[in-house]
Amino acid sequence: MLLQTSLEKQIDNLIHIVGRQYPQKLDQIKDENSLKQIYHAYLEDVQKRKIEENDYGLIITNYDKSSRLLDIFNGDSAALDDRNQKEAIVKQVSENIIEQKDIIEKTLKIMKNEMIDYYNLFKLIITNIFIFPSHVSAGGSSSTAIGTIWANINLTRSTNDVLELLVHEFAHNCLFIDEHRYRHYDYNTIFNESTWATSAVLLTNRPLDKVLHSIVVSLEVMLFREHFIGHPNDPKIHPPTELLLNQIKESIESVRHSAKKNPMALKSRSFDILDNAEYHVQKI
CATH class of the missing domain: 3.30.2010 (Zincin-like)
Incomplete structure (x- = not known):
């Protein structure tokens, strides 16, 4: 997701979630190490897992x-x-x-x-x-x-x-x-299979949270190829670029179609992510 946004925006996301959880600790964030310590505390508190x-x-x-x-x-x-x-x-x-x-x-x-x-x-x-x-x-x-x-x-x-x-x-x-x-979804709504859309990875109908993720991760791979390794002739983990690009487009269209029929399923942030994905797809 970094290649679809920026390093600053990803860091801002981290600072925001830990700051909301621990407002008294915001002043303690001085550098990467201090942010990492508070982020680890956040994961341990919110997800109940030991790092x-x-x-x-x-x-x-x-x-x-x-x-x-x-x-x-x-x-x-x-x-x-x-x-x-x-x-x-x-x-x-x-x-x-x-x-x-x-x-x-x-x-x-x-x-x-x-x-x-x-x-x-x-x-x-x-x-x-x-x-x-x-x-x-x-x-x-x-x-x-x-x-x-x-x-x-x-x-x-x-x-x-x-x-x-x-x-x-x-x-x-x-x-x-x-x-x-x-917050991206209304989970009570996306449990209903009538809201599901086409995944950019598997090309099958899946819950909207999985499909939004499929769009974002597929696009990140595309941008990674575009900026760093070039577009491979015979990739093994993901489809070739042209096919993957078409799948992303199809998936975005499917999500938008589902959202029109089910206006409560996605929250505004999801549409921001879709808009940003379309912007990058058009540039590739």
């Missing part, structure tokens, strides 16, 4: 720590878990967990060297990356565990594919924080 001590930088490989994260990660409402994603992650140690850790570390070093603002915000917002196997997905994020990324890295993937995965999941987390600040 795990890291084994390797951001990356957790300890089974017990990863299991605690997964339990919180899987805590989302079943009514909006339309694809039974709780069953996607297998709670067991990956056979190649050290190799996966090494790939993620290598990828983060590239992000640091080539995308320093992105890396600094990533390190501020992402508290833990944990690794568990899956037969269906390469990774994920959860609104019940803001700051965490679950990873399941195929060792044959290129560095750019893994970068795209991290960019994708980081965008989810930024959007979760944005929702904590602004």
Whole structure:
């Protein structure tokens, strides 16, 4: 989401949510480290999760720590878990967990060297990356565990594919924080399947919160390609650029159509995000 807004706006979101929770601590925010400490306190208070001590930088490989994260990660409402994603992650140690850790570390070093603002915000917002196997997905994020990324890295993937995965999941987390600040949906309304729209990632009807996320993360990947790595010929994590661009457009149109029929489903901030997405799509 950083590439769709700015570093300043993402930092402002963080300061706003922690300042609303702890107004007496606003004066204590002097730099990145002090903001991170208050942000961690916010996650512990609001989401009732302990920030795990890291084994390797951001990356957790300890089974017990990863299991605690997964339990919180899987805590989302079943009514909006339309694809039974709780069953996607297998709670067991990956056979190649050290190799996966090494790939993620290598990828983060590239992000640091080539995308320093992105890396600094990533390190501020992402508290833990944990690794568990899956037969269906390469990774994920959860609104019940803001700051965490679950990873399941195929060792044959290129560095750019893994970068795209991290960019994708980081965008989810930024959007979760944005929702904590602004509120995006009326959840009582979007439980109703008649409000669902077409996902930019899966091209199936999904709840509006999932679809808005699909638009934002797909666009973030597009902008990442545009600004940093170029548009790949044979990407493995996401579709080729032309196809992905068409899917984003279709998804935006589907959300707008649903919103016209269900005017209570989305709050004003969601329309701001859609408008911004359309602006960037037209520029690519």
